[in-house]
Amino acid sequence: MKIIAVIPARYASTRFPGKLMKDLCGKTVILRTYEATVAMGVFDDVFVVTDSELIYNEIVNRGGKAVMSIKEHESGSDRIAEAVKDIEADIVINVQGDEPFINKDNIVSLINIFKQDNNQDVDLASLMTPINEWSAIENPNNVKVVVDNTNTALYFSRSVIPYPREKNVGVQYYQHIGIYAFRKQALLEFTMLPMKSLEASEKLEQLRYLEYGKRIKMAITNHVGIGIDTYEDLEKAIKMLENNPSFSRG
Numbered sequence: 001m002k003i004i005a006v007i008p009a010r011y012a013s014t015r016f017p018g019k020l021m022k023d024l025c026g027k028t029v030i031l032r033t034y035e036a037t038v039a040m041g042v043f044d045d046v047f048v049v050t051d052s053e054l055i056y057n058e059i060v061n062r063g064g065k066a067v068m069s070i071k072e073h074e075s076g077s078d079r080i081a082e083a084v085k086d087i088e089a090d091i092v093i094n095v096q097g098d099e100p101f102i103n104k105d106n107i108v109s110l111i112n113i114f115k116q117d118n119n120q121d122v123d124l125a126s127l128m129t130p131i132n133e134w135s136a137i138e139n140p141n142n143v144k145v146v147v148d149n150t151n152t153a154l155y156f157s158r159s160v161i162p163y164p165r166e167k168n169v170g171v172q173y174y175q176h177i178g179i180y181a182f183r184k185q186a187l188l189e190f191t192m193l194p195m196k197s198l199e200a201s202e203k204l205e206q207l208r209y210l211e212y213g214k215r216i217k218m219a220i221t222n223h224v225g226i227g228i229d230t231y232e233d234l235e236k237a238i239k240m241l242e243n244n245p246s247f248s249r250g
Contacts, residue, residue, distance in 0.1 A: 003111060004045045004089045005037050006080045009097035011052035016230050020097050021054055025241040029228055030055055032100035034064050040104045042111060048097070049083035075205045077180075081191045084184060090114075093181045098228040100237065109219040110181040123186035123214040126153075126206070127177035127221050136175070143176040143204060145218060153216040156204050176206075177224060186214055 009030050013019050020030040027035075030048065038046050048059045048066040059066040073079040076094060084092050091114050095102060106127055113125040128145050136142055140158040147153055155161060156176055164171065190208065199207040209216060228234050 001090045001114065002044045002088060003042070003091040003093065003114075004047065004084070004087065005043045005093045005095050006083055007033060007037065007046070007048045007095045007097045008076050008079050009048050009050040009052070009055050011050070011055060013229075016228070016234075019228055019234070021058065022228075022234055024100065024228075024234065024237055028058055029100055029234075029237075030097050031058055031062060031064075033095065033097050033102065034059055036100055036102050037095050038064075040102075040107060042104065042107055043093070044089075045087075047083065047087070049079060077182075077187060077190050077205055080182075081187050085188065089184050091181055092184050092187055094179060096179065096225075096227060099225045100228070101226045101240075103221075103223045103225060106177075106179065106219075106221050106223060106225075109221065110179070113217050113219060114181065114183070117217075120183070121215055122217045123183055124206075124209060124216045125181040126216060126218055127179050128174040128218045129177055129221050129224055131173050131175045137173050143178075145174050145176045147174070147218050151218045151220070153206075153210065153218055155210065156202070156206050158202055158204070174218075174220075177221065179225075180206075 009020050021028050024032055034048055049069055050056050051069045056066045056068055067083045069079055080094055110125045131137055137160055143156055143158060144161050145153055145156045146161050193212050196211045198211055228237055
């Protein structure tokens, strides 16, 4: 089983333009993410896929591997599918370019789902984390997921699911963490499937997979990565590295 990581890296960002090229203690955010992904030692190959020559050159000029995205894409899955179409792989894991502190245990959990899937029933794997504060549960920016007794996803929503008509039945709410592992074939098929109403309504691409009968297996994690979405996030990341000099020099 050949497992590769693909790091989609757009230069544009609504909240923090050019964030992936910002300096993070001597290295850019995207370079730190790439190097951290390689250093985990669990992938047969790691690529950055980008629409930016700046990002492409940043990776390639430092000995890394990058692919220029040819087309404009509506979703991250579309961008990754274009990049891996001609790359030999069985499993493709999407690593977010703005998460230089990616957690190895989370990635291993996703890989193990496929290693244990002898009948190849699972098309995608992803992560979820328990949430208990009602403000977090109600926040539409936190995507919730409900699963069956095998941790296979039933639905994702920005709304509160399940609806708490009765609050004293011990329901555990889960927030979706958007790191995906795909079977390559399921990823390529995604690009051929028209968007349907659930995805259009919620603006969640994972619903397209469910609407077309794909199986998404979820792994539970208590480690939520630190994404760099704002300048304040970058400042926090700088302080974290300054307090960990060995990682800062890595």
